[in-house]
Amino acid sequence: MTDQLTAVPVEAMDRVLLDRIRADFPILQRTVRDGKPLVYLDSGATSQRPVPVIDAEQEYVTGHNAAVHRGAHQLAEEATDFYESARERIAAFVGVGRADELVFTKNATEAINLIAYSLSNATYSDEPDAARFRLGPGDEVVITEMEHHANLVPWQELCRRTGATLRWLGVTDDFRLDLSDIRDVITPRTKVVAFTHQSNVLGTINPVDVLVDAARQVGALTVLDACQSVPHHPVDLVALGVDFAAFSGHKMLGPSGVGALYGRYELLEAMPPFLTGGSMIERVFMGHSTYAAPPARFEAGVPMTSQAVGLGAAVDYLGLVGMTVVADHEAALTGYALQELSAISGIRIIGPSDLVDRGGAVSFLVDGVHAHDVGQILDDAGVQVRVGHHCAWPLHRRFGVAATVRASFALYNTLDEVDALVAAVRDSQRFFGVG
Amino acid sequence: MEKLYQEIILDHYRTPHHQGLRAPFDAEVHHTNPTCGDEVTLRVRLTPGEVDQEVDHHGDDHGDDLLISDVSYEAMGCSISQASTSVLTDLAIGRPLNDVLATVDEFTAMVTSRGKVSGDEDVLGDGIAFAGVAKYPARVKCALLGWMAFKDAAAQTAAQHDPVRKERTG
Numbered sequence: 001m002t003d004q005l006t007a008v009p010v011e012a013m014d015r016v017l018l019d020r021i022r023a024d025f026p027i028l029q030r031t032v033r034d035g036k037p038l039v040y041l042d043s044g045a046t047s048q049r050p051v052p053v054i055d056a057e058q059e060y061v062t063g064h065n066a067a068v069h070r071g072a073h074q075l076a077e078e079a080t081d082f083y084e085s086a087r088e089r090i091a092a093f094v095g096v097g098r099a100d101e102l103v104f105t106k107n108a109t110e111a112i113n114l115i116a117y118s119l120s121n122a123t124y125s126d127e128p129d130a131a132r133f134r135l136g137p138g139d140e141v142v143i144t145e146m147e148h149h150a151n152l153v154p155w156q157e158l159c160r161r162t163g164a165t166l167r168w169l170g171v172t173d174d175f176r177l178d179l180s181d182i183r184d185v186i187t188p189r190t191k192v193v194a195f196t197h198q199s200n201v202l203g204t205i206n207p208v209d210v211l212v213d214a215a216r217q218v219g220a221l222t223v224l225d226a227c228q229s230v231p232h233h234p235v236d237l238v239a240l241g242v243d244f245a246a247f248s249g250h251k252m253l254g255p256s257g258v259g260a261l262y263g264r265y266e267l268l269e270a271m272p273p274f275l276t277g278g279s280m281i282e283r284v285f286m287g288h289s290t291y292a293a294p295p296a297r298f299e300a301g302v303p304m305t306s307q308a309v310g311l312g313a314a315v316d317y318l319g320l321v322g323m324t325v326v327a328d329h330e331a332a333l334t335g336y337a338l339q340e341l342s343a344i345s346g347i348r349i350i351g352p353s354d355l356v357d358r359g360g361a362v363s364f365l366v367d368g369v370h371a372h373d374v375g376q377i378l379d380d381a382g383v384q385v386r387v388g389h390h391c392a393w394p395l396h397r398r399f400g401v402a403a404t405v406r407a408s409f410a411l412y413n414t415l416d417e418v419d420a421l422v423a424a425v426r427d428s429q430r431f432f433g434v435g
Numbered sequence: 436m437e438k439l440y441q442e443i444i445l446d447h448y449r450t451p452h453h454q455g456l457r458a459p460f461d462a463e464v465h466h467t468n469p470t471c472g473d474e475v476t477l478r479v480r481l482t483p484g485e486v487d488q489e490v491d492h493h494g495d496d497h498g499d500d501l502l503i504s505d506v507s508y509e510a511m512g513c514s515i516s517q518a519s520t521s522v523l524t525d526l527a528i529g530r531p532l533n534d535v536l537a538t539v540d541e542f543t544a545m546v547t548s549r550g551k552v553s554g555d556e557d558v559l560g561d562g563i564a565f566a567g568v569a570k571y572p573a574r575v576k577c578a579l580l581g582w583m584a585f586k587d588a589a590a591q592t593a594a595q596h597d598p599v600r601k602e603r604t605g
Contacts, residue, residue: 372471372513372577373440380436388471402472402511431436432445432514 010355012332012415013325021321022412024050036382039417044200044361044408045386046250047231049314053253056313057306067302069279083305086312087295093315094226094247095236096262103261103268103295104308108227109150111246111261112194114274114298115223116154119192120161121272129270137163140189142220144169144177144206145398146199149391151225151246155194164191171398175202175351182214190220197229197245201392201406202351203334203361205229212241221267227251231410232330232359234323237262253318253410254311257304268294275300318411326411330360333409333418337362340422346435347425350404360409363390366425368434371403377428378405383421439571440514443564447518452525457507462591466584468576473512475520475581479588480505481596484531501532501596506585515565515574520581522561532589538562539582545569546578 012018022028025048032038040048060082066075068083084099091102105111122133135141141155145168159166167185170178177195186193193215198205208224215222224245229235231252237245244263250256263271273280273291277300282290291297318326335355341347346367352358366374375387386406389396396402407421429435456463460478467474484502506524510517527535538558545554546568556563568578 370513372473372515372574376439376571376574377436393472396472402474403513431440 010328010331010335012336013329013411018329018412018414021050022414024052024317025412026051026054028412032382032384033380036380039381039383039420041407041409041413041417041421042384042386043231043251043410043413044228044390044406046256047253047410048412049253049255049310050317052317053255053310053313057255057310060306060309065306068305069296070302079305082309082312083303086308089312090260090308090315091262093319094230094245094262095238097238098265100293100295101262101265101268103263103298104303105246105259105261105298106257106304107250107259108225108246108248109154109259111259112151112223112225113154114261115244115246115263116158117274118271118298120158121274123162125272127272130272133271135159135162135164135191138189139164139191140167140187141165141192141194142167142169142186142190143193144195145171146177146202146204146206146392146395147194147196148200148225148227149393150227151194151196151223152394155192165189169195171202171395175204176357177204177206179207179210182210186211186214186218186220188218190215190218192221192223194223194225196225196227197235198232198359198361199351199392199395200228200361200408201363201390201395201404203359203363204352205357205359207357208240208242216241228359228361231318233327243267249307249311249314252311252314254314255307258307258311260311261298263294265294268298271297273297273300277301279303321411329411330409330413331355333413333415334358334360334362336415337407337409337418337421340418341425344422344426344429344435346429350399350401361406362408363404363406365401365404366428366434369428369432371405373432374405374425374428377431378421378424381420381424381427383417383424385421439567439574441564441567443522443561444514444518447521447561448514451517451521453505453507453521453528454509455507456509457505460505460507461595462588464584464588464591466580466587468512468516468580470576471513473510473516473577473580475508475510475512475516475584477506477508477510477520477581477584477588479503479585479592480507481532481589481592483596501593503527503530503532503535503589508581508584510581512580513577515568515577516580519562519565519578520584522564523581523585526560526562527585532593536586536589539586542582543579546575 064078066079068080088099091099122130172178222242224242226245226247230247249258280300348365350363371387460480463478465476481501482504484500506527541558545552550569
């Protein structure tokens with residue numbers, strides 16, 4: 001397995017640039033567990049925030065805060081401009097030219113639930129527009145075995161509500177999506193194909209084109225979970241041709257409490273709302289209401305504003321560094337981590353062993369030591385990783401493991417930090433008397 | 436780290452006591468730790484104890500004359516959860532139910548105290564080794580997995596043995 005990976009194929013970021021970037025993230029200067037330098041390798045769960053993101057939120061809150069899309073006073077105008085400008089920049093960051101195709105949500109989980117609930121609301125709607133979204137017995141929703149619970153449970157629930165059937169594509173022994181039975185799984189009965197762009201556990205990047213083609217041939221909608229791709233690679237959602245995509249602010253240097261749903265306008269325009277109430281309406285009478293055009297239709301209530309502004313600053317920051325630079329740097333870190341971890345006896349990587357169609361989540365097992373115990377030893381060395389099933393329990397079951405250790409990278413990580421990880425993994429083997 | 440992973444814990448982890456599922460049993464429960472996927476299946480067998488009725492002044496409490504004759508389990512998890520379940524079986528088997536439930540409460544108080552409750556070694560036996568867990572909130576659930584499963588199984592079993600409750604629940 002290791003001979004495929006003879007050398008690190010891409011170069012890590014220039015150290016001067018990397019140090020400048022690291023200086024923008026105040027938290028990276030702190031120590032943990034009695035003075036150990038922080039080695040933060042859990043960006044797949046949540047990323048750290050640079051000063052410009054923190055400043056943008058502060059500037060908005062201290063100078064321009066008001067309820068957006070309400071009121072005619074100057075602050076309300078400024079707040080609305082901040083909010084809408086963030087929408088435009090975030091949309092452009094993911095290749096979406098029309099800002100009204102981007103809906104702010106509280107996170108990616110809410111974005112996926114928004115689609116699932118809109119589809120079941122369509123099932124009970126008598127609006128002619130809603131007909132194309134209706135689901136019922138005989139219809140099928142297709143997901144994959146490598147989904148995060150956020151792109152799994154909402155579809156289970158949609159099927160339960162509507163009587164549709166949930167089906168899925170499996171994962172091969174070499175940690176790739178199993179496309180061998182795609183023609184049997186994606187059929188004219190399929191109404192939705194929802195899949196992750198990049199597995200949060202395996203790091204596997206899925207062939208979006210193959211899945212989009214298969215879905216289009218049968219007229220099914222596609223939903224892309226882009227949480228683990230958008231922060232780490234250049235992503236053009238329009239070019240990918242998906243109907244919907246969800247991503248999360250806090251995984252891409254932005255604040256928590258804000259995420260986004262991309263949807264092709266033509267679809268958003270025909271979809272019934274999910275949450276209802278203020279600001280999503282067109283006209284309201286005592287007995288019924290009509291609804292605003294997207295994206296407002298899907299943004300009921302006063303939205304998160306400083307968070308959206310912060311996310312706008314986050315995409316500016318990523319754009320300034322350049323997503324190709326980010327992707328290359330993370331590939332170098334991933335390649336180095338795979339190489340060094342594979343060299344330790346008793347370590348099993350749960351994910352592709354090379355960098356082909358693979359991102360920077362490196363999950364592994366230490367033979368004879370439970371992931372929690374590995375994580376504890378790593379934590380004692382200041383190395384912060386995720387342990388457990390990473391909200392992908394069925395995927396872990398697929399490989400017969402209860403829990404893995406996951407190191408995940410972001411643009412601010414260094415090769416030295418990979419060395420710290422590897423040294424701490426060796427310590428865990430020594431501590432528990434294995435390897 | 437040695438404070439958390441005391442030698443007693445590592446010994447129980449490497450050589451767990453009373454492991455495996457045995458019959459007969461009165462109740463079986465399955466508990467999981469949803470944050471990490473650790474699982475335990477645990478069985479409890481209670482028998483009416485040989486407590487001398489003349490010195491038993493708590494006649495109205497049916498738990499008092501029940502003895503835990505067996506606790507058996509199959510578990511998948513980290514060293515802390517495996518070792519703490521093993522320690523629990525040592526403390527529980529052959530002892531009166533009510534005494535053991537008091538021990539469970541003492542253990543729970545200690546590991547959830549963030550270091551404020553040191554725990555009584557006379558009550559907790561090897562369980563005292565888990566005092567260090569209290570400083571790691573993320574590991575408290577690990578230490579309690581088997582103990583909470585036991586408490587659940589014991590409650591179900593005691594209900595079967597309790598003639599009053601039996602009548603109530605039909």
